[in-house]
Amino acid sequence: MDPSLPEPEPLRALIQALRGLPGVGARSARRMAYHLLQHDPDGALRLGRALQDAVGQLRHCLRCNSFSQADLCPTCTHADRDQNLLCVVETPADQNMIEASHGYRGLYYVLMGRLAPLEGVGPDQLQFSRLLERATDGAVREVILATNFTAEGETTAHYLSDMLRARGLSVSRLARGVPSGGELEYVDAGTIAWALHERRPS
Amino acid sequence: MDPSLPEPEPLRALIQALRGLPGVGARSARRMAYHLLQHDPDGALRLGRALQDAVGQLRHCLRCNSFSQADLCPTCTHADRDQNLLCVVETPADQNMIEASHGYRGLYYVLMGRLAPLEGVGPDQLQFSRLLERATDGAVREVILATNFTAEGETTAHYLSDMLRARGLSVSRLARGVPSGGELEYVDAGTIAWALHERRPS
Numbered sequence: 245m246d247p248s249l250p251e252p253e254p255l256r257a258l259i260q261a262l263r264g265l266p267g268v269g270a271r272s273a274r275r276m277a278y279h280l281l282q283h284d285p286d287g288a289l290r291l292g293r294a295l296q297d298a299v300g301q302l303r304h305c306l307r308c309n310s311f312s313q314a315d316l317c318p319t320c321t322h323a324d325r326d327q328n329l330l331c332v333v334e335t336p337a338d339q340n341m342i343e344a345s346h347g348y349r350g351l352y353y354v355l356m357g358r359l360a361p362l363e364g365v366g367p368d369q370l371q372f373s374r375l376l377e378r379a380t381d382g383a384v385r386e387v388i389l390a391t392n393f394t395a396e397g398e399t400t401a402h403y404l405s406d407m408l409r410a411r412g413l414s415v416s417r418l419a420r421g422v423p424s425g426g427e428l429e430y431v432d433a434g435t436i437a438w439a440l441h442e443r444r445p446s
Numbered sequence: 447m448d449p450s451l452p453e454p455e456p457l458r459a460l461i462q463a464l465r466g467l468p469g470v471g472a473r474s475a476r477r478m479a480y481h482l483l484q485h486d487p488d489g490a491l492r493l494g495r496a497l498q499d500a501v502g503q504l505r506h507c508l509r510c511n512s513f514s515q516a517d518l519c520p521t522c523t524h525a526d527r528d529q530n531l532l533c534v535v536e537t538p539a540d541q542n543m544i545e546a547s548h549g550y551r552g553l554y555y556v557l558m559g560r561l562a563p564l565e566g567v568g569p570d571q572l573q574f575s576r577l578l579e580r581a582t583d584g585a586v587r588e589v590i591l592a593t594n595f596t597a598e599g600e601t602t603a604h605y606l607s608d609m610l611r612a613r614g615l616s617v618s619r620l621a622r623g624v625p626s627g628g629e630l631e632y633v634d635a636g637t638i639a640w641a642l643h644e645r646r647p648s
Contacts, residue, residue: 288500
């Protein structure tokens with residue numbers, strides 16, 4: 245930036261703060277700042293308050309580790325949930341997807357991440373000991389690993405599988421195969437190879 | 447969202463507010479919210495404060511219409527600027543680019559947008575009357591139109607050219623042609639056609 249054209253300090257600070265958002269570079273941050281200031285100051289103030297409220301009011305549920313306003317989240321305290329099943333997911337978004345499938349009535353544990361050694365995210369950073377404590381509460385009979393089918397998600401699932409089976413727990417993994425409605429022509433070769441290998445009698 | 451898994455209200459409100467940012471959809475907003483809450487609560491609070499400070503402290507410079515903390519911005523009050531030249535740009539970012547070229551010592555007028563009839567942005571919305579008042583202050587001798595070379599930027603330039611020339615002002619437009627370092631193979635045909643038409647003796 246040419247020093248002869250100093251950006252006003254509040255604008256500079258806002259652009260800098262917006263760059264802290266994931267996936268937002270210098271140009272996007274600038275565009276966002278101009279947009280908010282020029283066209284949506286109310287939205288800017290609303291976002292400012294929402295950020296402060298969220299940071300101030302949200303914590304992690306002591307049982308499932310997802311975001312919660314109370315010590316225990318509504319899902320964990322729900323009376324109708326099957327206490328014998330524990331589904332492990334990477335993020336609350338993944339948990340939402342599983343809920344939306346209406347195919348699961350057990351409980352959850354949200355890792356809030358996945359093993360990523362290159363980024364310095366190991367078992368300690370993800371507090372695997374908390375999951376172990378949760379899974380060995382005596383009620384859980386089966387742990388369903390629902391981490392993503394990416395390299396990192398698979399690594400996480402393998403690690404957790406070893407860790408949990410060593411404690412005598414029954415561990416399962418989401419099935420892998422051709423997605424519902426999937427056309428073979430548009431499915432990647434790895435998925436097809438897997439689906440062939442895991443073919444089921446029909 | 448399945449009602450059996452209610453998102454905590456502050457999280458829902460934060461995701462909703464983030465969706466107000468340009469270019470941010472539901473998935474990105476959710477990812478941003480998780481990232482801030484999980485990995486960067488300090489950054490979230492910093493962004494919250496920056497938004498409130500920016501909205502509270504920034505206004506439009508009375509002369510150039512760019513964002514400013516005072517009634518007049520430092521550029522407009524700078525002693526060494528050539529008062530005879532007025533460069534019209536769409537955004538403060540464009541102004542920054544021209545400053546960074548070190549090829550201009552005149553003053554600016556920032557439209558904070560461009561004509562976009564389909565979006566309801568016309569001469570009134572852009573307050574062209576303010577630009578007219580600024581350009582006819584007696585000191586300005588030449589107005590340089592530096593709107594983008596997009597359809598909307600060109601429309602805006604044509605409109606402003608007519609408006610300003612009708613008041614007896616000398617009006618110019620940034621030159622169009624092959625960019626510095628540009629290889630013809632990678633330059634679009636329209637630009638090459640223009641560069642041929644506007645060829646200069648060498």
